Amino acid sequence: MPEQQNSLAASWIGRVLAGHRIEALIGEGGMGMVFRATHLRLRRQVALKLLPARLAADDDFRRRFEREAAIAASLEHPNIVPIYDAGHVDGNLYLSMRYIDGEDLSAVLRRGGPLPVERVCALLGPVADALDAVHEAGLVHRDVKPGNILVAANARRGEQVYLCDFGIAKASAGDHDITSAGQYMGTAQYSSPEQIEGKWLDGRSDQYGLACLAYRCLTGEVPYPRTATHAVIFAHLTAEPPRVTALRPDLPPAVDAAVAKGAAKQPDHRFPTCTAFIEALRAAVIPPRPQPRPRPQPHPRPRPHPAPAPGHAPPAPRPAPGGQPRRVLPPTLPLTEPVAPVPAPAPAPEPVPAPPAAPTPGPTPAPTPDPVPDPAPAPGPSAVPTPLEVRAARGENDPSVTITWTPGGPEEFEYKISRRTPDGRWRVVGRTTHTAIVDGAVPPGAPIPEYEIVARLGDRFSEPVVSTAVEPVEDSEETGDSGFPPVRHLAVASADTLVFDWPDGITEAMVVVRGDRPPTSPDDPAATRWKITNMRYQLDGGLRIPASVPRPCHVAVASCQRDGGALVVAPAFDRTARAVLP
Incomplete structure (x- = not known):
């Protein structure tokens, strides 16, 4: 298959298509090939994306390709690759766009390895702003990954970052989904749970992919390294977000909190925008600059303000780069761990005075204080049904440990999962409302540790239950x-x-x-x-x-x-x- 693709690409070199002279192959993907070409009439280099004839004859592929042209051409943003032309010639669909002389983020990561937080924010900040512009237009990108982020050096403006490839983008409202029911589109390592499950998507799905991409930039690894695709998908659905500090102990825990919120399983638990996620990630390592103390100023005499003339509206807010009004984002709140309420101790009963003793001859002994009974133990919270059948097992080809259990009752509980460390202490692995969690922090070959599960319902807790290790069973x-x-x-x-x-x-x-x-x-x-x-x-x-x-x-x-x-x-x-x- 690669030989056939190379042969097909070579057959296009030197040909002229829709006024473009094709010069060199610069990329290949699921939607076709991308060539460097020259627009003969305008005399400028462009990137020409070409869908082969056999795919152009397919209605579904043709609709997706035409949608990419319409979506990308409608967006105006300095960090989105602009579209020049699109059409259908001789049974081939083509898309002409700006040629970016640079490399994609995958090449940057291969060369640079794990990146500092400041560098990650500098690369992904423009991408987040571009995604927010996409979402304000009512669209969802759906495929945020390193290959769709281009990095180019600019002599005047320094490094430029671009978001590209809207081939599987779809409208988030008021449009029909061109993806067939039950068909999954996207890249598994960066797909949100709602995208995998085929649910309705909005911009928060792209934020999940951006958070997974930030984890990749910070650690050099994908969030859920699994050998099988179905294991990756299951981890996106059930596993807790991975901790950056497990591979980068030099970073503060606030980085874990920002990535965990951006990659939360429930969209409502994520940040309001992609830009807000990047700002939280930046604030995790860059403390806010102290504000100078204001000098006392004399109170000026108030001046009357003239009323606005009829028909004149107040000035509009200053537009952000790209022509869109800059939204005022609410301040992000720090993530807090849920803490069990401490019951107030019951008041001690009043001591009952002892009756006076009869006088006895001789010296009077020192009085003995009346014993005060211990205060009654505080009434604890009502018991929650304990989880059942708690098991910890490791797959044959996956070093991660999967902990599963059965709910003790019909209610929807929150579960806290802790791992017993070799020194006997309990370390929290995560919290979830599901009945399974994956722990990827256990070294390969190490024995399966004990896990403790506690169910919570409001301010009530269950008794802790310790797991049973299940080793892989050989064929019998x-x-x-x-x-x-x-x-x-x-x-x-x-x-x-x-x-x-x-x-x-x-x-x-x-x-x-x-x-x-x-x-x-x-x-x-x-x-x-x-x-x-x-x-x-x-x-x-x-x-x-x-x-x-x-x-x-x-x-x-x-x-x-x-x-x-x-x-x-x-x-x-x-x-x-x-x-x-x-």
Whole structure:
């Protein structure tokens, strides 16, 4: 395939398309090839993006390409690559834009490694301002990643940063989504949970990608380094935002707080704008400049202000770069850890005086103070149901430890997860409203540590529950001799969702359900079966059992493989592929 692409690109060199002489290939992507070209009439260099004829004939690809031209051409911002021309010639769609003589952010990171916070803010600050302009226009970029950020040196203005490639952008309101239902578009390492789940998007989705990109710039690694794409997607849905200081201990904890808020799972928990996120990141390392003490001034005599003439409006606010009015952002608030309320001690009861003793001859002993009873213990908060079936397991190809549990009640709880360190102390891993969390701070090869889970509902807390370590189980007689990679580590992540380790090479799974006892084998004649594809697992984060199935019930999952047009089911379950659905 690369040889064919190189041959196709070479065939365009020297040709003239829509008044552009194509000179050299400068980039390739999912939407086509980008060439350096010369506009013959205007005599200037441009970047010419070309969609091959076989894709131009596809209605869906053509609509996406035309949308990129319309969206990018409608935006006026100094940090957005401007569009000169677009059209359709000889069965080919083309897009002519400004040629940026520079490199993308990926090349900067490969050459420079982890960057200082000031450098990251200098690079991503213009990108954040450009994204805010995109969002004010009612659009969402949807693919914020290093390859779509260009960095160029300018002799007069220094370093210039540009945001490019709106090929998968979509309107956030008042327009039809050109992406098919259930189709996932974007780059997995920088995609927000709502984008993965196919929900309605707004500018806060781009802020999530920008926060993931900031983590990459600060640490040199992507936020969720996983070998399999579905593991990356599941981490975006369930794992707590990673801590920058785990790889950069030289940075203050405020950097962790800013990145965690920008990459929060819920859009409402993020910053109001992308610029506000960058400002919080900058404020984490650059203290505010002290304001000079104002000198006392005499109070001037008030002068009457003339009333505005009829028909004259007050002056408009000074426009920001790019022609758009600068919005006044609310001040960001520091992130605080939730603290359990300390109950006030009950008042001590009044001491009861003892009756006077009869006088006795001899010296009078010193009086003994009356004993005061200890104050009654303060009434603690009402108990919250403790989490059930707390397990900590590590995948065979992933050093991260996944902690799962089952809610102790029907309410939606907040959970605090702590890890026991080698010196016996408990260190907080994170807080979540889900029933699973991934801890990537455990070194590969180290034993699975103990984890403590505490559920919280308002100001009430549960008793702490310590996890049980589940080591990977080798193939046994139960998994049969079929050679199928078995499904393992089945757990109930919520009232109707099953989570497990999906093995490589398996594209479908069979869920077997019984109400009376655990299923004995995948061909259990008295069981109900569903076949759910791997793509459904990637998008939903788990296998969802229909609400029509009576609870409680026993569930088990078996691997499946396609052999021609037939579905072949593994002959047995793995010993860890069974659970109870409450």
